[in-house]
Amino acid sequence: MNLLRVREKLLLPLITGAAVLGFAVLYANSQTKIEAPAKEKAANLDAWDISDSSLNGQALEEDKGIYVQDSGIYDVYLSVFPTKDDDGKMLQFSDFSRHTSMDHTYNPVLNCNIQILEEGEKPDPLLDLNNKNATIRVRGNSSRGDTYKSYKVKLDEEAGTFYGQKNLNINKHSSDITKIATKLLTDLLAGTDHIAGYRTYFMRLWIRDTSLPVPEQSFEYYGLYTQTEQPNKTYLEARGLASNAVLYKARDFSFAPRRELRDVDDPAYDAYEFEQVLGIREATDHKKLLEMIEAVNDMTVDFEQTFHTYFHEENYLTWLAFNLLVGNDDILNHNYILYSPENAKTWYFIPWDFDKALLFGDFEEQKGRPISLKSIQKLNMCILHRRYFRLDGSIEKIERRMRELLETSITRERVTALVDSYKPVLEKTLLFMPDLMLLDMAPSEMTDYLDGLYENIVSNYEIFREAVQYPAPMFVAQPLQLESGGIQFSWEPSFSYQGDPVTYQLALFEDYNMERPVLQQTGIEETSWTYEGTLAPGTYYLLVTAVDSRGHEQLSLEHVESPQQDEHWYYKDGLLEVTIS
Numbered sequence: 364m365n366l367l368r369v370r371e372k373l374l375l376p377l378i379t380g381a382a383v384l385g386f387a388v389l390y391a392n393s394q395t396k397i398e399a400p401a402k403e404k405a406a407n408l409d410a411w412d413i414s415d416s417s418l419n420g421q422a423l424e425e426d427k428g429i430y431v432q433d434s435g436i437y438d439v440y441l442s443v444f445p446t447k448d449d450d451g452k453m454l455q456f457s458d459f460s461r462h463t464s465m466d467h468t469y470n471p472v473l474n475c476n477i478q479i480l481e482e483g484e485k486p487d488p489l490l491d492l493n494n495k496n497a498t499i500r501v502r503g504n505s506s507r508g509d510t511y512k513s514y515k516v517k518l519d520e521e522a523g524t525f526y527g528q529k530n531l532n533i534n535k536h537s538s539d540i541t542k543i544a545t546k547l548l549t550d551l552l553a554g555t556d557h558i559a560g561y562r563t564y565f566m567r568l569w570i571r572d573t574s575l576p577v578p579e580q581s582f583e584y585y586g587l588y589t590q591t592e593q594p595n596k597t598y599l600e601a602r603g604l605a606s607n608a609v610l611y612k613a614r615d616f617s618f619a620p621r622r623e624l625r626d627v628d629d630p631a632y633d634a635y636e637f638e639q640v641l642g643i644r645e646a647t648d649h650k651k652l653l654e655m656i657e658a659v660n661d662m663t664v665d666f667e668q669t670f671h672t673y674f675h676e677e678n679y680l681t682w683l684a685f686n687l688l689v690g691n692d693d694i695l696n697h698n699y700i701l702y703s704p705e706n707a708k709t710w711y712f713i714p715w716d717f718d719k720a721l722l723f724g725d726f727e728e729q730k731g732r733p734i735s736l737k738s739i740q741k742l743n744m745c746i747l748h749r750r751y752f753r754l755d756g757s758i759e760k761i762e763r764r765m766r767e768l769l770e771t772s773i774t775r776e777r778v779t780a781l782v783d784s785y786k787p788v789l790e791k792t793l794l795f796m797p798d799l800m801l802l803d804m805a806p807s808e809m810t811d812y813l814d815g816l817y818e819n820i821v822s823n824y825e826i827f828r829e830a831v832q833y834p835a836p837m838f839v840a841q842p843l844q845l846e847s848g849g850i851q852f853s854w855e856p857s858f859s860y861q862g863d864p865v866t867y868q869l870a871l872f873e874d875y876n877m878e879r880p881v882l883q884q885t886g887i888e889e890t891s892w893t894y895e896g897t898l899a900p901g902t903y904y905l906l907v908t909a910v911d912s913r914g915h916e917q918l919s920l921e922h923v924e925s926p927q928q929d930e931h932w933y934y935k936d937g938l939l940e941v942t943i944s
Contacts, residue, residue: 418605418707420671423557423678425602430553430562434546434784436791437564437590438484439533440582441516442476442492442571443499455574462501464508475499477516479525479566493573496522502532504614504697509537511585511797526562527601530593533566535586539718540726540803541813542793543785545589548689548717550781555772557681559602559702559713561592565788586801587792594644594700594713605704609651610644612715617696618659618747626650644700651703655710659747666750675709676760679751682712684764687738688773688823691720692728695744723812723819726803735833735917736936738826743835744920758831758860765824778817786813831860834909834917839939842905850898850943853891857909857917864912867892872904875923875935898943905939 413419443456454471462469474495478486486492501507502515513534518524525531536542545563552560566589569582592598599606623636626649637643641652655673658664670676686694693716700713722728729737739761742748751757792798793806804812837855844850857865867887873879881903884892909917918937925933 413706413708416707418704419709420675421707421709423559423604423675423711425559425604427553429601430550430560432550432553432784433564434781434788435565436482436788437566438480438482438569439566439588440478440480440486440492440569440571441499441514442573444474444476444493444495445574446471446473456570456572457574459501459512460510462507462512464505466507467504470500472498472500475516477518477522482567492571495519503534506535506537509535511535511537511801513588525590526564527597528562528592529597530595532591532593533568533588534591535588536718537801539721541721541809541816542587542789542798543782543813544689544717544721545591546785547778547781547816548685548691548714548720549591551773551777552685552714554777555681555685555768557675557677558685559604559711561594563592564590565785566590567792584796586795586798587788594702594715596645599702604702605707607705609646609701609703609705611646611652611701612642612644613697613699613701614638614640614642615696616641617745618656620656620660624649624653624656626653641701651708652701655708659750667754670751670754673708673710675711678711680760680764681768682714683739683748684761684768685773686714686720687761687827688765688768688820689717689720690722690727690819690823691717692741693719695742721816721819723815723822731934732936733918734826734829735915736830736836738823738830740830740833740836740917741920743837749835752835752860753858762828762831765827769821769824773820775817778820779814782813782816786810832913833915834859834863834865834911836917836920837907837909839905839907839919839921841939842941842943844943845893848895848897850894851891852894852905852907854907854919856890859911859915861911865909868906868908868910868916870906871898871941872906873901875904875925875933875938875940877904877906877938900944901942903941903943905941906937907939908937 445453445455447453448471454473456473458471459473475497476492476494477497477499478490478492480486496519498517498519500515501512503513506513513532513536516531516533518529518531534545536545539545541547546565549561549563552558565587568585568588570585571580571582573580594610594612596606599608599610621640623633623640625632625637627647634643637649646652658669658673661669682699686692691698691714698714698716700715701710702713703710719728739748739752743752789809793802793809799806802809834857837857839854840852842850842852852869854867857867859865866885867890868883868885869887869892870877870883871881873881881898882894882896884894904923905921907919909919919939921937921939923933923935923938923940
């Protein structure tokens with residue numbers, strides 16, 4: 364047989380097969396891709412367990428399309444009506460003045476009429492402004508005692524919604540020196556991945572007290588406010604997040620076990636006490652929460668495993684880095700939301716309340732604090748943060764996320780454009796009463812302060828880098844007087860973020876000015892030291908510091924504060940007041 368013919372016979376099927384295969388590949392590539400459903404480990408519904416849920420560890424991805432940049436003003440007219448409380452007592456708008464700072468036990472709800480209009484519009488005289496279409500109460504915590512309060516307004520069905528919202532948080536932001544911190548930072552969150560934000564709107568507020576005689580009733584101007592979206596089921600649904608979920612607002616919560624935190628079927632459960640620690644936004648029971656708290660505090664299990672079981676690292680890093688950059692130091696035990704879908708173990712952080720952010724220069728809250736205790740260092744008071752910071756590479760991850768935010772969502776161009784868009788609002792409000800009276804700086808200084816915000820945000824990144832050169836601060840225990848004589852001093856271990864060896868120094872003083880030392884000891888390698896002598900009974904002041912091998916010295920997390928004759932307070936970081944009997 365001719366060899367050429369044999370080759371031809373062999374080659375033809377190969378060519379035909381290749382052509383068919385090529386056509387099949389081209390056809391397959393032309394088809395719309397169909398994603399296969401994620402497979403659960405459980406074989407059926409009855410065998411499903413939350414530990415195997417496909418929701419565990421999912422990224423927090425909100426629908427960013429709900430955010431539309433709005434730097435305009437809405438004019439809001441509120442008519443507040445006398446209303447009977449549950450005991451039949453008639454209350455009126457002036458009763459809101461009885462609120463005091465930090466006290467939630469007094470919280471009356473009054474009927475009202477609300478009209479939300481475009482800038483410059485007045486209520487239609489044909490409308491019945493004496494018709495109830497909402498309720499109003501005072502909101503906030505420390506601001507409850509302010510003359511100009513913040514309000515929560517709940518819209519009735521007939522009032523419709525405001526951009527889909529029926530619960531309005533109309534905030535005065537008395538402690539925000541810029542008056543735009545919440546608006547700026549929520550607008551920046553709208554362009555930030557791995558985290559959820561809020562829709563916010565500037566409002567000018569007028570209030571009419573209808574308990575006054577009719578000739579005296581008029582809409583009194585209350586100035587500039589910011590309306591912030593309410594975190595609830597509607598909030599979650601608007602973002603494409605799981606609305607079947609639990610939501611808590613931290614009020615005094617540092618992830619440590621608390622006697623107030625019990626499940627609803629516990630005979631000792633008290634909802635009011637529970638909410639002094641964690642406000643319940645959405646939850647029917649607290650089993651998931653209590654399980655997570657127990658795991659975070661379990662020292663017998665590797666914390667890296669615990670962290671990735673109960674938290675999403677990208678969300679945690681973004682929440683932490685964002686707050687550090689904008690100087691929002693008020694997140695140690697409150698001012699954040701915890702969110703977890705019902706069928707998942709994972710918890711996510713959502714920011715809340717930026718009133719004490721963007722404080723720089725003379726307004727910096729940590730102005731007198733040493734650099735060693737700035738940025739993340741004070742967060743070591745929270746057990747979750749303290750344990751995470753000890754994981755290998757954690758500090759590098761935080762720094763990297765801070766850089767990424769500065770390169771993507773908190774850019775100079777974005778901050779400048781947003782601030783410039785708010786300036787017309789400030790010019791229409793801050794130069795008039797009552798806002799002019801409430802300013803912390805002269806209006807002529809405001810522009811320079813606002814124009815310097817980006818540079819100051821960048822400076823917080825540099826402060827972070829410097830602060831983590833120092834060892835982590837630690838807690839110090841009260842001294843133990845031994846039966847055999849002597850006094851044992853002890854403290855929690857510190858650690859170096861760079862892995863350097865750490866030793867301790869101890870000093871005891873008779874006065875908080877540290878001018879009369881009683882004893883001193885350096886080079887302590889353990890987390891305790893015993894003084895073999897005796898001390899006269901009385902009050903002393905203990906200073907324990909951690910020192911790394913490069914000479915960086917860190918104070919403890921204790922502090923002493925004492926009122927002074929000039930009505931100021933003496934505050935000293937690192938000192939623990941102790942009593943020797």
